Amino acid sequence: MGVAYSVGEVDHLYTFFSQWSPDFTTKCNKMNKKPRSKTYLIREKNHNHYLFVEQDKAAMIDKLLRDSGNPAARNWIITVKEPKRRLSLSSFEDSDYQEDLEDSLPVLSHQSQLLDNLHLEKIAAHLPVRTQGYPWQLVYSITIHGSSLKTLYRNMAGLDSPVLLVIRDMHKKVFGAFSSDPFKISHSCYGTGETFLFSFNPDFQLYKWTGENSYFVSGNLESLQIGGGGGCFGLWLDADLYHGSSFSCPTFDNAPLSTHEDFIVQELEVWTVQR
Template identity: 40%
Template sequence: MHPRTQSYSSLPSLPSTLTSALSWTFKALTSPSTSPPLSAPLPAPGAGLAAHTRPSPSPPSLYTPPALPPLPALRLPRDRLLKQALAEEIRLLLPPRLQLHEHWHCVYALDIHGVSLGTLYSRCSGGGGGSGSVGFVLVVRDSLGGIFGAFVNEPLRPRHGYYGTGECFLWKSRLLPSLPSSSHPSSPNTETHLSFQAFPYSGVNDYMILCDWSYVSIGGGDGKYGLWLDSTLEKGVSACCPTFGNEPLSEDVGGKFEVLDVEVWRVGGH
């Protein structure tokens, strides 16, 4: 017989295992299903949700912290070089531990205690308390009417080498005439306002305080002093210095000035 006319009966029989598999598949497709449905019914409302539901985030807190109380008003004598408005400007730059002190003590005043650097040193040493518990504000007035100075975190005293920390800073101020009133531009204006500038620690060097029996100086570097006073408290020098990156504190030409008054105020202690 020609191969093309071979009947199906002459084909080799399928293996019994394959026949059984085909027979089972045919029955599974044509008979009613007894297996459980592919998708289970939805659970009753609320059933089993606790195990699958993430807790909702708590609502944002409505608590607002109370505002800090204002600093207590400073109580300074009115007849001193350091006035209330200037002291308040300096106070804002003090370390937080010293800002709450409302009593500042004038430990040295040139017109009361005499022209002596030694007296200034000795009066700074008393009533200081522990380290870091006090600070000192040096106030200088020159012949041009400028008022400037420094804050130092340790007493002024003779000592070998520089001392003090980055809490120290220089400052300067002047009283300037206020602008004329817009309602009366032609009327003379006798009111003044305080111009204040501060120069904090720059981090360039650690030349904060340097004192001996012949001078006191704050800030230095490159052969210059931020503020320097001689032993008689009559002559002074102020120049730009790397420690504070400051402007000259005095308006006098060349940075050299004549001293008219000096005060030192202790903040903190007893």
């Protein structure tokens, strides 16, 4: 178990303990000289803020609060489970903290036919910070919903969260795209530079926005296109989500995502961040 408390009240909490227990600062300083213990990643209850707290320090704070006999003080903390989701590591440079989170993976609302732990770990490490720490909700699956681009669009109506498209073709290659915006019918391209392409072919390859153009995503009833320029799409799917193609495109400077530029879809899933 870890301990979570408001990011905005950390200084006040420290002051409270310092005044209540004169030797609190001394104890903390002594603990800082010890070898690093296991760390906990904790999340503020009502906001998307995260802190690292070492196990011994968390235990001391918890004990002091429990022994204080002050009901108001006990409201400073909330007991939470140790994190089970991978969170963004981009703002943390300490390798020990990264090792502590190595086994954390995104939580899926359904069992995926395409994503195993390796896929989850590789993809999640590159998702935008704003998506980290949330469960993934299955929005569309060929197995469940049938092969229809129109159904895919309908299932995403009303969504305002990013989506992850994952495909397995008839050659057993797994690849796809992360889109900053849910897929929809549009008269022009939409999305942001958070959008990227990826493939496991067999090693993980990530293709980020080059800045060359803004042809991130576009769609109509006949097809869905991701990335473009020069008459080529980074990823293209037809209305039946059966035929697809992947070519190098200026948007992502990607290699073809599959071993064949034209492919047949065997399975397809779309996930969204459940916020």
